[in-house]
Amino acid sequence: MRGMRAVGAVATGLALLLLAGCGEQGSQSNGGPDALDPKADITEQSLTVSIWDGYSPEDLPERVKNDLGVPVKIAHHATNEEIMAKLTAGGAGSDSGIDVAFVSGQYAQALNEAGLLEPIHADLIPNLKNLYPEAQQLAYDKDNTFSVPYTWGTTGICYRTDLVEQAPTSWNDILKPPAALKKKVTMMTTERWLALPALKVLGHSVNTTSDKELTDARALLLDAKKNLLAYDDTTFGDRLTKGESAMAEAWDGWCPTSDPKIKFTVPKEGSDLWVDTMVVLKSSKNKEAAHALINYILDPEIHSWAAENILYKVPNKAAMEQLDPKVLEANAPLRMTPAELLKGESIVDVGDSAMKYTRLSTEVTAGS
Amino acid sequence: MRHRLLVKMPFWLTYVFLYAPVVVLVAMSFSAGRSPYAFEGFSLRWYGELAGDDEILHGLVNTLIVAAGSAALSTVLGTLLAVGAGHDRRSRLLDAVTLLPAVVPDLLLAIGLLVFYAAVQLTLGLHSVLLAHTVFGTAFVAALVRTRLAHTDPSLEEASRDLGATPLTTFVRITLPSLVPGVAAGALLAFTLSVDEFVIAFFTAAPTEPTLPVVVYSMVRFGVTPEINALATLLLAVSFTAVVAAQRLTRTTTRGAPEAIG
Amino acid sequence: MKRWPLTGPGLTYLTVFMVIPLGLVLSYAFLRRGRFGGVVDEPTTENFTRLADPLYADVVLHSTWIAALTTVLALLIGYPTAYVIAGLPRRRQTIALIAVVLPFWTSFLIRVYAWIVLLSGPGWLNKALRAIGLGPVDVLYTDAAVVTGLLYAYLPLMILPLYASLVRLDPQLREAAANLGAGPWTSFRTVTLPLTVPGILTGCLFVFVPSFGNFVIPELLGGGRSVLVGNLIRDQFLKARDWPFGSALALALLAVLMVLLLAQAWAARRYATR
Numbered sequence: 001m002r003g004m005r006a007v008g009a010v011a012t013g014l015a016l017l018l019l020a021g022c023g024e025q026g027s028q029s030n031g032g033p034d035a036l037d038p039k040a041d042i043t044e045q046s047l048t049v050s051i052w053d054g055y056s057p058e059d060l061p062e063r064v065k066n067d068l069g070v071p072v073k074i075a076h077h078a079t080n081e082e083i084m085a086k087l088t089a090g091g092a093g094s095d096s097g098i099d100v101a102f103v104s105g106q107y108a109q110a111l112n113e114a115g116l117l118e119p120i121h122a123d124l125i126p127n128l129k130n131l132y133p134e135a136q137q138l139a140y141d142k143d144n145t146f147s148v149p150y151t152w153g154t155t156g157i158c159y160r161t162d163l164v165e166q167a168p169t170s171w172n173d174i175l176k177p178p179a180a181l182k183k184k185v186t187m188m189t190t191e192r193w194l195a196l197p198a199l200k201v202l203g204h205s206v207n208t209t210s211d212k213e214l215t216d217a218r219a220l221l222l223d224a225k226k227n228l229l230a231y232d233d234t235t236f237g238d239r240l241t242k243g244e245s246a247m248a249e250a251w252d253g254w255c256p257t258s259d260p261k262i263k264f265t266v267p268k269e270g271s272d273l274w275v276d277t278m279v280v281l282k283s284s285k286n287k288e289a290a291h292a293l294i295n296y297i298l299d300p301e302i303h304s305w306a307a308e309n310i311l312y313k314v315p316n317k318a319a320m321e322q323l324d325p326k327v328l329e330a331n332a333p334l335r336m337t338p339a340e341l342l343k344g345e346s347i348v349d350v351g352d353s354a355m356k357y358t359r360l361s362t363e364v365t366a367g368s
Numbered sequence: 369m370r371h372r373l374l375v376k377m378p379f380w381l382t383y384v385f386l387y388a389p390v391v392v393l394v395a396m397s398f399s400a401g402r403s404p405y406a407f408e409g410f411s412l413r414w415y416g417e418l419a420g421d422d423e424i425l426h427g428l429v430n431t432l433i434v435a436a437g438s439a440a441l442s443t444v445l446g447t448l449l450a451v452g453a454g455h456d457r458r459s460r461l462l463d464a465v466t467l468l469p470a471v472v473p474d475l476l477l478a479i480g481l482l483v484f485y486a487a488v489q490l491t492l493g494l495h496s497v498l499l500a501h502t503v504f505g506t507a508f509v510a511a512l513v514r515t516r517l518a519h520t521d522p523s524l525e526e527a528s529r530d531l532g533a534t535p536l537t538t539f540v541r542i543t544l545p546s547l548v549p550g551v552a553a554g555a556l557l558a559f560t561l562s563v564d565e566f567v568i569a570f571f572t573a574a575p576t577e578p579t580l581p582v583v584v585y586s587m588v589r590f591g592v593t594p595e596i597n598a599l600a601t602l603l604l605a606v607s608f609t610a611v612v613a614a615q616r617l618t619r620t621t622t623r624g625a626p627e628a629i630g
Numbered sequence: 631m632k633r634w635p636l637t638g639p640g641l642t643y644l645t646v647f648m649v650i651p652l653g654l655v656l657s658y659a660f661l662r663r664g665r666f667g668g669v670v671d672e673p674t675t676e677n678f679t680r681l682a683d684p685l686y687a688d689v690v691l692h693s694t695w696i697a698a699l700t701t702v703l704a705l706l707i708g709y710p711t712a713y714v715i716a717g718l719p720r721r722r723q724t725i726a727l728i729a730v731v732l733p734f735w736t737s738f739l740i741r742v743y744a745w746i747v748l749l750s751g752p753g754w755l756n757k758a759l760r761a762i763g764l765g766p767v768d769v770l771y772t773d774a775a776v777v778t779g780l781l782y783a784y785l786p787l788m789i790l791p792l793y794a795s796l797v798r799l800d801p802q803l804r805e806a807a808a809n810l811g812a813g814p815w816t817s818f819r820t821v822t823l824p825l826t827v828p829g830i831l832t833g834c835l836f837v838f839v840p841s842f843g844n845f846v847i848p849e850l851l852g853g854g855r856s857v858l859v860g861n862l863i864r865d866q867f868l869k870a871r872d873w874p875f876g877s878a879l880a881l882a883l884l885a886v887l888m889v890l891l892l893a894q895a896w897a898a899r900r901y902a903t904r
Contacts, residue, residue, distance in 0.1 A: 050576075053586060075574075081868065085869065085871060086575055089668075096491070097491055098575065114665075225855065228855065229771060235589070244750060354665075362862070363685055366688070366689050367685060376714060378710035379714040381707075382708075382711040382730075382785070382789075383729065386729075386782075387733065389741065389744035389745060405747070445640040452636030452637035465640075465644055472884070473839060473842070473887065475864070475880070479655060479867050479877070480651030480652045480655045481651050483655060483658060503643075503644060503648050506640055506643060584743070588742070599737075599740065600736055600740040600744070611732065611735070615724075
C-alpha cells in the first residue's frame with residue numbers, strides 16, 4: 001500500500017518534470033518578437049520584478065496595484081552578476097519566471113545579445129518623452145531599443161570627513177591610502193568596478209580589452225588589497241556611518257551624504273557613467289503589463305518619488321525638476337547635472353573580453 | 369586534583385565559546401537601539417518589526433512548506449528503502465546510496481541540481497528546493513530506520529509467518545510498529561535539516577521564493593539589522609521546545625514500542 | 631516480500647536527483663563554456679589544465695590549510711570536552727550533550743552573523759578586551775575570523791562522535807591500567823586514546839568536509855578578502871557563469887575529500903584489527 005503511494009509520488013514528480021520540460025519547449029518554438037496588444041487587459045496579468053534590495057520604494061507594489069491594477073511581486077538580487085546567473089541559467093528560451101529585471105547598462109547589452117530581451121515597444125511607453133535627451137543616446141543602447149534607463153550616476157570616493165586627514169582627490173587615495181587609513185578602506189568587487197580605480201589611475205579606458213593594460217591594473221589592485229578592510233558592494237555606506245571604515249569606492253547614490261560627516265567626490269583621473277536600466281524578458285508572458293510598469297515608473301510623479309526614496313539621480317528631466325528642494329539640498333550627488341555626468345566614460349559590454357574582467361576579479365580577490 | 373581542573377577547564381571554556389554569541393544575540397534582541405554594539409534600554413521593538421517584516425514571514429512560510437513536504441516525501445521513500453533492504457545488513461548498494469548524500473558536499477549537490485534543472489528546463493520555484501531537500505532527507509531517514517531495524521528481533525516476524533500471517537499482515541502488525549521510533553526520528557531529522565539548509569536552497573530557489581536562510585543571508589549581506597537578533601531568539605526558543613518535546617517523545621515511544629509488539 | 635517495489639522508488643529518486651546531476655557536473659567539466667553561461671558541446675580538457683594554474687592551486691591549498699587548522703582546533707577543544715561529558719552521571723550527560731547541540735539548532739546563518747557582531751572593530755570582543763585593559767584587535771575579515779566561524783559552526787560535529795566512542799569505553803580497562811601502576815596520563819595515552827581513534831577519525835572528517843567546501847563563512851567573516859575553493863566554485867556558477875570550470879573545481883574538491891574518506895576508512899580498519 002505504502003509502496004504504491006510512494007511510486008505514485010515519484011511518478012507525479014517525474015511527470016511534473018517532463019511537463020515542465022515540454023511547456024518550455026512549447027514556448028520556445030513560438031518565440032520571436034510578438035506583436036504586443038496595446039488593448040490587452042493588463043489587470044489580468046501579474047508581474048515579477050527583480051531589483052536590487054533597497055533600490056525601489058518599499059510600497060511600490062501597493063502603488064502599482066492601486067494605480068494600474070497589476071499585482072507585482074518583487075524579488076531581490078544583490079549584484080548584477082547574481083541576476084545574470086539567474087536569467088541565463090537555462091540558456092535562451094528558458095523562463096526564469098521574471099518579467100522585468102533591473103540591471104546595469106552593460107549587462108542589459110549582454111542579455112540582449114544573448115537573445116533574452118524583448119525589444120522595447122516605445123508606443124506603449126509614452127512617458128519616454130520625459131527622459132533627458134542625453135538619456136536617449138547612451139552608448140550601451142542608443143535610442144533605448146531594449147532597455148529603459150531607471151537611474152544613472154558615477155563612481156567615486158565616499159569618505160568620512162572626520163576620519164581622513166585630507167579629503168581624497170585621486171583614485172590613488174583609495175589604492176595607496178596613508179598609513180593611518182590602513183584597513184579602513186573598502187572597494188567594490190563587481191568585475192568592472194573592481195578594475196575601474198586602477199584603470200583610471202593608469203589612464204586607460206574603463207572598457208579596455210588589452211591584456212597588457214589589465215595586467216598592469218591587476219598589479220595595482222593586488223597592492224591595494226593589502227590595505228583594504230574588505231571588498232564590499234552592498235554595505236559600504238553602512239560601514240562608513242558606523243565608523244568601521246573611513247573611505248570607500250562607492251556609487252554616488254549609495255554614499256550616505258545625508259550624514260553631514262560623509263562626503264562624495266569624483267577623483268581627478270575621472271570615472272565612469274553607469275546606467276541602471278529596466279529590461280523586459282522575452283520569456284515574460286505579461287509583456288503588456290511590463291511595459292505599463294515601465295511607463296508608470298517614468299511618470300514624473302513616480303520617478304521623482306523613487307529618486308527621493310533611494311537618493312539616486314534619475315535620467316528623467318520632468319522628475320528631477322519636481323524633486324523636493326530639501327532632499328536636493330541634503331544630498332550633494334543628486335545635484336550633479338547630466339552634463340557633469342556625461343564627463344564620465346560610459347561602461348559598455350566588451351563581448352567575449354568580459355571573461356578577462358571575470359578572471360581579473362578572481363585573480364585579485366583570490367590572490368595575495 | 370590538579371589533573372581534574374586541567375581537564376575541566378576546556379570543558380567550561382567550550383560552553384563559554386558556544387554560548388557567548390547566543391547570549392549577545394538574545395540580549396541585544398531586547399535593546400531599543402539600532403546599534404548591535406551597545407545596549408540602549410529594554411524594548412520589544414525588534415520583535416514588532418520582525419512580525420511586520422513581509423520578507424521574513426514569506427521566507428518562513430516557504431521554509432515550512434519545503435521542510436514539511438520534503439520530510440513527508442523523504443519519510444516515505446527512506447522508510448521503504450530501509451524496509452526493502454530488510455535485515456540484510458550488508459547491502460552494499462544501499463550503503464552507498466544512503467551514505468552518498470551525507471558525504472557529498474552540499475555545494476556539489478547544489479551545483480549538480482542547478483545544472484540538472486537547467487538541462488531539463490525546470491522553472492525554479494519552491495518545488496525545486498523541495499525535490500532537492502528530499503535527496504538528503506531520504507538518505508537520513510533510510511539510515512535511521514535501518515539502524516532501528518537492525519535492533520528489532522527477526523524471530524518475531526518469523527513467528528508471525530509461522531502462525532500463518534500473510535507478509536502484508538506481518539509487515540503492518542509486526543515490522544511497522546517496531547519501526548515507529550526510527551521513522552519518527554527520521555522525519556524529524558529530515559524536517560530540521562531542511563529548515564536550516566542554506567546552500568542548496570540558495571542555488572535552487574527561485575529569486576521570488578527564497579527560504580528563510582536565503583532571506584537571512586541577503587539581510588546579513590546588506591548590513592547588520594537588529595531584527596535578526598529577535599529572529600535568532602525566537603528560533604532558539606522554538607528549537608529548545610522542540611528538543612525537550614522530542615526527548616519526551618522518544619522516551620515514551622521507545623517505552624511504548626515493545627508493548628505494541630507484545 | 632519482494633524488495634524491488636520497496637527499494638525501487640527511493641533508488642529511482644536518488645538516481646534522478648543525485649546520480650544524474652552529479653554525472654552532469656562530471657561531464658560538464660570536459661566541455662567549453664558558453665558566453666552567457668551554460669555549456670557548448672565541444673570536448674576539451676582545458677578546464678583541468680587551468681586547475682594547475684598556481685592561482686587556483688593556491689586557493690585549493692589555502693582552503694586545505696584553513697579546514698585542517700579548524701579540524702585540529704576542534705579536536706583539541708572537543709576531546710577534553712567530550713571526555714568530561716562521558717564521565718558525568720547519566721542524566722547530566724544528556725543535558726550536557728543537548729547544551730552542545732542547542733546553539734547548533736538556531737540557524738547556520740544566524741550563528742555566522744553573531745560572530746560579525748562579536749568580532750568587528752567596535753564589537754563585543756574588543757569591548758571585553760578593553761574592560762580588562764587589552765586590545766583592540768582587528769580580527770574580523772581575517773583568516774582568524776574565518777577559522778573561528780568554521781570552528782563554531784562545526785564543533786558539535788567533533789564532540790558528538792568523540793563522546794560516542796568515549797562513552798563506550800569500559801571503565802574497568804582504565805582501572806586495570808591504574809592497578810597495574812599506570813599514572814592517569816599513561817593510562818590515557820595507552821588505553822583511552824588508542825581506543826577512541828575511530829571516534830577521532832569520524833569527528834575530524836565531519837569537521838573537515840563542511841569546512842573545506844564552505845563559502846558563506848569566508849564571505850561574511852573573511853570580508854571577501856580570502857577566497858576559498860567553495861567561494862571559487864560558487865562564483866563560477868553565480869558570477870563568472872563558467873560552468874565547466876566550476877565543475878572541474880568541484881571535481882577537484884570531491885577528489886580531495888574522497889582521498890580523505892579512503893584514508894579514514896583505512897585507518898579505522900587498521901585500528902579495529904589491532
